Amino acid sequence: MKSTIKDIARECGLSVSTVSMALSDKPNRISAQTRERVRLTAERLHYQPNLAAVSLVNRKSKMVGIVVNDIRNTHISSLFMAINKELEEKGYSMICHVLDNEDLSSNLKLIKLISSENVSALIWAKSLEVDKPEENFNLKYDMEQLGIPIITMDEFKLECAGVDVCFDYNMGGYLATKHLITCGHERIGCLTGDSNFKVTQERLSGYRRALKEFGIEYSQELVYSGNYTMEVGYKSLSYFLGQNVTAIFSFNDEMAFGLYQAARIYGVHIPEELSIIGFDNVPFADVMEVPLSTVNVPIVEMGTYIGREMIALLENTEERPRGKKIYKPDLLLRGSTAKWKRK
Amino acid sequence: MKSTIKDIARECGLSVSTVSMALSDKPNRISAQTRERVRLTAERLHYQPNLAAVSLVNRKSKMVGIVVNDIRNTHISSLFMAINKELEEKGYSMICHVLDNEDLSSNLKLIKLISSENVSALIWAKSLEVDKPEENFNLKYDMEQLGIPIITMDEFKLECAGVDVCFDYNMGGYLATKHLITCGHERIGCLTGDSNFKVTQERLSGYRRALKEFGIEYSQELVYSGNYTMEVGYKSLSYFLGQNVTAIFSFNDEMAFGLYQAARIYGVHIPEELSIIGFDNVPFADVMEVPLSTVNVPIVEMGTYIGREMIALLENTEERPRGKKIYKPDLLLRGSTAKWKRK
């Protein structure tokens, strides 16, 4: 079956420890010949080190845990790929926990599992849910107990090594809304994501801030509580039409595509009869017949940053205080938003 | 730091082995009280078993390796999620190797890495490349050497436990092409994926088979060699227009979207001036202003099947001969293909 260091030792007539050292890259006192002899038999026997054993003795592994939301969303898979690329280059593998949109399974169970997997670090790219203060408290505690560097994509206020890599969603919401207002829209629908996500609430604050700044009253009726999926975007349109909105700010592009789909069915013309602005800037945004105006989130850049920071965290020995990085939005104005002409 | 079974033993004044047994679900002779006492202190100490240690002694782990292509393609991320869902339910975690479209890194290196990770099984969802007989020979050998069940998504002809979960791409190519011919098209462009992939060649065979059946001569000029990405779809259109094609069979939906994008720029109307049929049926296919006709690949069903088979392979003890499952295509005719009216 799989050969071990023991097999090599037997073949070469050496001790296990000598073989171990010979195979190691660290400077040591094994003669060049022995070294070569060991290397050759290792190759011949198709030897591959058992990383479980290595990690057991080293108390660290070449594994990084990652928790992400539904990767069917291109925005998220792009992030995933960007992180993966950086880590793989440096010889790290990822143990993935991908969350289905439907079952956002218990955070605590997840952390326990991860705790078992003895990964050397963790990337927690799952949104912070603000409606569970108690669970979050425990989660924070458990995360810190892991004793490994953790990169989060929200402000978890963890007290352990790592970085918070965030995005200014509030500003994004503000800019998107302001743009619509500047176009002359006054009844602006707001299609939100899961209302308990911090990232959702921040976008909503931005929306309200813009309205306020321009003296438009906030109205609960113009807010449709979505969940970041295309389906809900589709369903929401009839509601918005009933509210006579002239523009919709969708909290992600995915839902905006759902709006497009419904608009086609209902015969609503974008942007003449309805302006739509999205959020994320997924690659598809530019493929639609009416390219989608959206708030750009530099997700690949963020993923790359996360990957690199992770490597630094893992390989630099000196302690660093927990870092923080905030990415800023910019507006990508394409064909789906237009000046509003009162009929 | 992280507590171990030893800590529990000390706390309870018991031996390590007793604690191990008490914590185990297997039937054994530990008294109910001891059992409970151990359980409670384990909880109190936030004990989580070290799976590296467990797998070392059991010679198997709750880890499954997976190799997939670029998950930014919804078709692939859907597959990934479907597999993940089944495995996670049964307590298995996935070690992911996601391949970037650009760097299809060495298979052999990948297998070696996986061999180190001591996963209990492997899902090889990466396309078989037919132009590397030598590498494939070694790959096959190395895969078999892993000594674990392997599910592939191509016919690798492996001689180890597992299943080949395939799709009849040839039939898919045939049906798509036949549909276009039946619509009256004669100059049918063919936008292929990476030409060295078996799944690409099969589609191409299907295309040629349909042409032949209807007495249309195959012409090299009508075939544009792509790579399954939107960019190449975009770029290919001007070539196809130069060839005066009236329809294009795109080997996946992604590239078809690229064609859409280019068509908009060039002012080419779909389907009046150009019919397009894709392959995969990604969710977005239905969102475009002109919904994309495509060949349906039941990828979620396939993923679920793979997950379930994997569990069966892992948990049923009796030996089973290597299985094979072939999914069949069906045509989804939407708005992007139409009867050709000679001008």
Added chain:
DNA sequence: GTGAAAGCGCTAACAG
């Protein structure tokens, strides 16, 4: 019913 001992594959300190 519980404990002692051996060992999974590997590394690292300590001898020689």
Added chain:
DNA sequence: CTGTTAGCGCTTTCAC
């Protein structure tokens, strides 16, 4: 330069 020993955290005989 190389071998011996101990031990990472856990499971599993085999004694008691």
